[in-house]
Structures are given as C-alpha cells and as structure tokens.
Amino acid sequence: MRIDLDLSLGHTKKNSNWELLYSIYGAFVILIFRNVSQKYIFTKIGFRLGLRQIGTKKAPHDTTLEKAYSLSKKWKLDQVRGLAKQLDVSEEEIESWLKLRSAQDRPSVLTKFCESSWRCCYYGSAWTGAVLIVWDKPWFWDLDQCWSVPSCSLFLP
Incomplete structure (x- = not known):
C-alpha cells in the first residue's frame, strides 16, 4: 500500500x-x-x-495504601479513617504515609532547573532562528507589503 x-x-x-x-x-x-x-x-x-x-524518604510499601493512592492522590478524612480501620493503624500514620508518598512523586529542584534550562535554550534558539530567517524579508519591516504581494506568487519557485 x-x-x-x-x-x-x-x-x-x-x-x-x-x-x-x-x-x-x-x-x-x-x-x-x-x-x-x-x-x-x-x-x-x-x-x-x-x-x-x-532524595526524599521512601514511603514503606503497602499494597492497600498504594492501590488507594493510585485511585486518588488526595484523600478525605473518611477515606483516611476507613484505611486506618482496615489496616489497624492510627490516622496519623496513614497521613504521614500519604505525605511521604506524595513527596516521593515530586521532582527535585535540580530536575526542575534542568527542565527549565532546556526550555529556555530550546525556545530561545527557535525564536532566534525564526528572526534570522525573516530578517531580510521586506514584509518583516513594512507591514503594508504583506498586503501588496499576491499570495499566489509566494508559492512560485
């Protein structure tokens, strides 16, 4: 084909x-x-x-808590109480596990810096390249010339 x-x-x-x-x-x-x-x-x-x-402290692995965390990243008080009863632990332990687990997913400041630096370089070079391409075009400096040239001639070799 x-x-x-x-x-x-x-x-x-x-x-x-x-x-x-x-x-x-x-x-x-x-x-x-x-x-x-x-x-x-x-x-x-x-x-x-x-x-x-x-490196952040890793939350201890618990399949029940991991399953609940995969369904919702933020829990209401009723969910915390239900999980505490189900696992036979205190509510504070569940909340501390949730804080550790959510901190584990957050990127570090260095990772954010690297990604932001890449975006700055990429978009800066794209903008510079675009300006260099259109710098010598007459319509870049005089907007009246955008309307004086018929659009068909733009596609001619």
Whole structure:
C-alpha cells in the first residue's frame, strides 16, 4: 500500500515522500541533544549554583495504601479513617504515609532547573532562528507589503 502525498501545490517539482522522514530524524537529534545537555551541562550548572539532587524518604510499601493512592492522590478524612480501620493503624500514620508518598512523586529542584534550562535554550534558539530567517524579508519591516504581494506568487519557485 502506497500513500501518495502531493505537497507540491502544482508549481514546483514533486517531492519524494521520503523527505517527510527528515522531521523524524530531526526529532531524534533534538531528543538526544536534550538528554545530553540536561545530563552533562545543566546538571553541572545546577550543582555549581548550589542545587542538590536530594532524595526524599521512601514511603514503606503497602499494597492497600498504594492501590488507594493510585485511585486518588488526595484523600478525605473518611477515606483516611476507613484505611486506618482496615489496616489497624492510627490516622496519623496513614497521613504521614500519604505525605511521604506524595513527596516521593515530586521532582527535585535540580530536575526542575534542568527542565527549565532546556526550555529556555530550546525556545530561545527557535525564536532566534525564526528572526534570522525573516530578517531580510521586506514584509518583516513594512507591514503594508504583506498586503501588496499576491499570495499566489509566494508559492512560485
């Protein structure tokens, strides 16, 4: 089965469908660059700024509590009382387990810093690239030229 995508709009030569794979290759390159830069660049910058990858205390594994936690992350007082009766422990122990378990899911400050640094670099480079592409276009500086050029001529080679 062959899918024929005619992306030429009738004015240019017909492109090969294999050219669509360039975007997939580009996505893989960006993913690899993201992982490498987060691991080797942004983490080291975060360490130099004094951020630490602090491990939180792990909540003791309890299948009943884990099942209830997977259904709802926040529990009402009735649920806490019911689980305390079911497991034969105090309500304070259930609440402390819930605090430990929810803290276990939260990312550390260093992880948040690395993700924010990546977003800053990615969006900053995308914006810079876009400005560099349209910098020499006449309609970038004079908006009246956006309406003076017919749209059909934009697709001509």
